Amino acid sequence: MAVIRDTSRRRQEISALVRERGSVQVTTLAERYSVSMQTIRKDLHFLAKKGIAERSYGGAISADAVNVATEPPVESKRAINVEEKARIGAIAAAMVVAGDSVVLDSGTTTLQIAYHLPDDESITVLTNDLDILWALARKERINVVMLGGALRRRNRALYGAQTERALTDLHVDKLFLGIDGFDIERGITTHFEPEAMLNRKMVKAAGQIIAVGDRSKFGKVCLHRILNVEEIHDLVTDAPEADGMQAAAERLGFRLHLA
Incomplete structure (x- = not known):
């Protein structure tokens, strides 16, 4: 149960990070949470399925950042x-x-x-x-x-x-x-x-x-x-x-x- 809670908490935090920063990288997240890059890739795949992020080179970007349609003056x-x-x-x-x-x-x-x-x-x-x-x-x-x-x-x-x-x-x-x-x-x-x-x-x-x-x-x-x-x-x-x-x-x- 502890592993499940840790996974859920980590994914919630990663979700917040990608929304705040616009993008995240696998290597940095793996170091931050002391887990393997494969584990982080699974986390990002989970977020992509939820529509929170889209996978990109070496990490993921916020779904809100893709196809930005409005140009500010x-x-x-x-x-x-x-x-x-x-x-x-x-x-x-x-x-x-x-x-x-x-x-x-x-x-x-x-x-x-x-x-x-x-x-x-x-x-x-x-x-x-x-x-x-x-x-x-x-x-x-x-x-x-x-x-x-x-x-x-x-x-x-x-x-x-x-x-x-x-x-x-x-x-x-x-x-x-x-x-x-x-x-x-x-x-x-x-x-x-x-x-x-x-x-x-x-x-x-x-x-x-x-x-x-x-x-x-x-x-x-x-x-x-x-x-x-x-x-x-x-x-x-x-x-x-x-x-x-x-x-x-x-x-x-x-x-x-x-x-």
Whole structure:
């Protein structure tokens, strides 16, 4: 009976953890409860059958996080993990060197990259984000190219065929790709289909793909996939406790930079 009670209590606690954090990992849970990884896998399978979680690489994610349909407005995004995004932006900006051409995807984290970029006339930045354009316009020397298109007011960025055509014949050194959803198995995803289409064009134009995002994006899966995680070259994030991320980086071949 003690074993049954321990199992029930552990599963209740794991259920609370996955709802609180959005995702959990097998290795961390096995260490936390001093049980085998096989036992934890059985626990996660039980939670999946109950509709509480869905299995993912090395663990499980909250069922509430899968197919996240509602995109918060940009004003709400700006208020989330402000200090963490600033640190991510500083680290990402330091990856840009003299002579680079880069694309800054739309987003509040990529906006922080714009703030931290050096004002160097040998650096060229392309973007579809009006807030990023404004941040860069206040610098005196950096070269800025605005990708035209139709305005989406929800995130103050431009999309559509015109935006995509602007990238067709271009090659840039680096793409800094913002994250709405990041899951090892389901890839990097976004809420808005035209954004996913534009992001895939950006990926094709870039020599180095650098994903940037704070811890709130991990374990979330939005409707539209941009690319698989193994297609990125670097990930800049603020989550040193992101369970299994270093192991995933080594397995899938991307570099992990922690803010």
